[in-house]
Amino acid sequence: MPTAAAPATRASADSSLSPAIEAVDLTKRYGDFTAVDGITFSVTRGEAFGLLGPNGAGKSTTMRMIAAVAARTSGQMNVAGLDPEVEGPRVRARLGVIPQQDNLDEELTVRENIIMYGRYFGLPRRYLLAKADELLDFAQLSHKASARVEDLSGGMKRRLTIARALVNEPEILLLDEPTTGLDPQARHVLWDRLFRLKESGTTLVLTTHHMDEAEQLCDRLVVVDHGTIMAEGSPAGLIREHSTREVLELRFGMDRNAELAEHLEKILGDDDAAGFSHIEVLPDRLLVYAGQAETALERIHAAGLKPMTSLVRRSSLEDVFLRLTGRSLID
Numbered sequence: 001m002p003t004a005a006a007p008a009t010r011a012s013a014d015s016s017l018s019p020a021i022e023a024v025d026l027t028k029r030y031g032d033f034t035a036v037d038g039i040t041f042s043v044t045r046g047e048a049f050g051l052l053g054p055n056g057a058g059k060s061t062t063m064r065m066i067a068a069v070a071a072r073t074s075g076q077m078n079v080a081g082l083d084p085e086v087e088g089p090r091v092r093a094r095l096g097v098i099p100q101q102d103n104l105d106e107e108l109t110v111r112e113n114i115i116m117y118g119r120y121f122g123l124p125r126r127y128l129l130a131k132a133d134e135l136l137d138f139a140q141l142s143h144k145a146s147a148r149v150e151d152l153s154g155g156m157k158r159r160l161t162i163a164r165a166l167v168n169e170p171e172i173l174l175l176d177e178p179t180t181g182l183d184p185q186a187r188h189v190l191w192d193r194l195f196r197l198k199e200s201g202t203t204l205v206l207t208t209h210h211m212d213e214a215e216q217l218c219d220r221l222v223v224v225d226h227g228t229i230m231a232e233g234s235p236a237g238l239i240r241e242h243s244t245r246e247v248l249e250l251r252f253g254m255d256r257n258a259e260l261a262e263h264l265e266k267i268l269g270d271d272d273a274a275g276f277s278h279i280e281v282l283p284d285r286l287l288v289y290a291g292q293a294e295t296a297l298e299r300i301h302a303a304g305l306k307p308m309t310s311l312v313r314r315s316s317l318e319d320v321f322l323r324l325t326g327r328s329l330i331d
């Protein structure tokens with residue numbers, strides 16, 4: 001696979017100055033409904049920052065306020081040193097925006113999509129011709145330059161949307177659910193491109209409800225639910241703080257999970273070797289949180305319990321979300 005360098009951005013120009021984004025008590029109401037409920041966060045220049053939460057948590061609404069396309073109800077917001085509400089055009093000129101749904105021009109070729117988008121920013125044609133080549137190379141789409149958009153795969157369309165958003169050399173890239181709907185291979189190709197952008201100093205802000213995406217891409221993230229921030233930290237830090245190192249997933253194949261959980265708590269409750277913490281009861285399985293899940297499983301077997309299936313795995317951000325909200329990220 002070719003390894004094109006990340007295209008030029010203005011990212012490192014003033015990296016010692018203010019945060020890339022700062023939100024204080026940011027609130028958005030639609031009538032009586034509060035979609036974003038007084039959230040406060042700060043994104044450092046050059047970092048990859050995530051908003052992780054389920055559908056309807058308020059992630060896209062927050063992104064729209066950052067992107068200066070939705071007005072806030074109250075609170076303060078600063079993007080690249082500017083208030084998006086006061087200086088919308090200047091803020092938009094410094095951002096690259098990748099919306100949840102690709103909004104490419106299906107009538108145009110791949111290359112024309114980039115050039116036309118650049119024209120909206122008033123960029124000169126000569127510059128855009130060279131820039132389009134650079135961006136197509138970066139997006140691994142040079143061989144598709146003359147193809148029509150409708151002939152591209154989902155992953156290619158997503159990469160073109162990202163390439164197009166880079167045409168104005170943005171210092172901050174906003175990505176709303178960047179890989180939702182893509183197959184695993186296409187996701188990995190896209191993640192690789194985003195890593196390169198981050199390495200080149202671009203600030204990445206992304207929303208996702210995929211824990212693996214957040215773990216792969218984010219230096220730091222906030223977990224959001226019902227418009228509020230539940231926790232903040234690095235993926236590893238959040239897992240350390242809110243979960244055990246390992247998890248034992250058990251399926252007993254009967255409708256007595258709550259009762260079984262109580263029984264297991266008694267078996268494991270005083271077991272220092274297993275490092276038992278707690279149990280989450282899901283409709284189809286029990287999640288046993290323990291530092292040493294294999295040891296916990298041995299104790300369960302020794303007590304005469306025979307689960308139909310058992311799986312030992314590392315804790316993930318999904319476990320963090322479950323611990324914080326009592327619900328799964330994917331509903």
Ligand SMILES: Nc1ncnc2c1ncn2[C@@H]1O[C@H](COP(=O)(O)OP(=O)(O)OP(=O)(O)O)[C@@H](O)[C@H]1O
Pocket residue numbers: 030033035053054055056057058059060061062177207
């Ligand atoms: N224009 C609007 N008018 C009324 N309610 C809205 C509007 N836009 C969003 N909402 C509501 O605000 C809440 C947050 O929506 P938002 O799109 O920000 O969530 P999200 O976390 O991005 O989830 P998703 O991934 O599904 O977009 C949802 O309950 C949504 O229905």
